[in-house]
Amino acid sequence: MSSLSINKFDYKLSSKLIANKPIPLRQNSKLLYLNTKEKTLEEGKFKDICSYMQKGDILILNNTKVIPGRMILKKETGGKLEILYSRIISKDTFEAIYTSSRPPKVDTKLFYTNNKFFIILKVTNNILLLKKNTIKSIISIMKKYGKTPLPKYIKRSANIHDQRRYQTVYAKKEGSIAAPTAGLHFTRSLLSNLKKNGVIVEYITLHISYNTFKPIKHENYTRHNLGSEYCMINKSLINKIKTAKEKNKKIIAVGTTVARTLEGCASLNISSSFSGYIDLFIKPGYKFKVINHLITNFHLPKSTLLLLVCAFAGKKNIFMAYKHAMKHNYRFYSYGDCMFINNQS
Secondary structure: OOOOEHHHHOOOOOHHHEOOOOOOOHHHOEEEEEEOOOOEEEEEEHHHHHHHOOOOOEEEEEOEEEOOOEEEEEEOOOOEEEEEEEEEOOOOEEEEEEEOOOOOOOOOEEEOOOOOEEEEEEEEOOEEEEEEOOOOOHHHHHHHHOEOOOOOOOOOOOOHHHHHHOOOOOOOEEEEOOOOHHHHHOOHHHHHHHHHOOOEEEEEEEOOOHHHOOOOOOOEHHHOOOOOEEEEEOHHHHHHHHHHHHOOOOEEEEOHHHHHHHHHHHHOOOOOOEEEEEOOOOOOOOOOOOOOEEEEEOOOOOOHHHHHHHHHHOHHHHHHHHHHHHHOOOOEOOOOOEEEEEOOO
16 A cells, blocks of 8 residues: 555544534543654643643634535425535635535526525536525525534534534634634633733634545545635734744644644745635645644544644554544544644654
């Protein structure tokens, strides 16, 4: 098997370890601390994460907000089609993933009320380009008629509790298909305590689209086309990161989306405020330029997210940690437990 084979990043997971719902209190998730240099693991609770950070360290979170973009639409023929919002293209158009064995046709009307509909402009593989027929914004339509877009491996329908729990407490800017799940463990109290201790808490925005979860179909994972996602970062954060690096402080990315935003902007040599698209595919062999710590959940096998954490911490370290997590009944994926990875020299 080639060293570039995605099958090298496969693992077997008992369905019992897939978190089907959140635990009652966000901060009570398990925390597995990995020191990549010493190749050691420590077990703890997320509520104790403050003990790993000191004055002058920077904690960076993604303040994107999940859009309730899962909708079941009706065709003029009476048939139904389920879609999942992916990203805004223009004021009147957006992309969505569809679930159907038969591709729908261009110009098909998909109704969400008796007289309000989206019309299909384009069909590409499993992605639709849709246009609305009302002055209402795309996001306002989703908020009124859509449901929380829980991942498919959660084998239940979204409920009223998911509207709150599948959202970070600091979510602000609407636009994501999914929650930046590493941030789900934080409470306002935890963030307040970190600030009181002198930790610098900052935010970027990256709107998570289907591209984050797009399956890798090539056995050679380097041939995968990740696609681009929209992000925003301000100059003051870039300057604070520069100062922290000079002082050898921790630069902590909360989640893979923050890691990709910071590293993507660094790869483009961005030194001032930026809003636009990045398409950096972080995979083993990538040399990180910005972050030295990463808070992240346990990811699906053979995914781009698993490739990113393996690039950061080393495949052997990650698979050692995952093996430990499985043995000790950690909860996996979006509503699951998390890791705090120290990769600082």
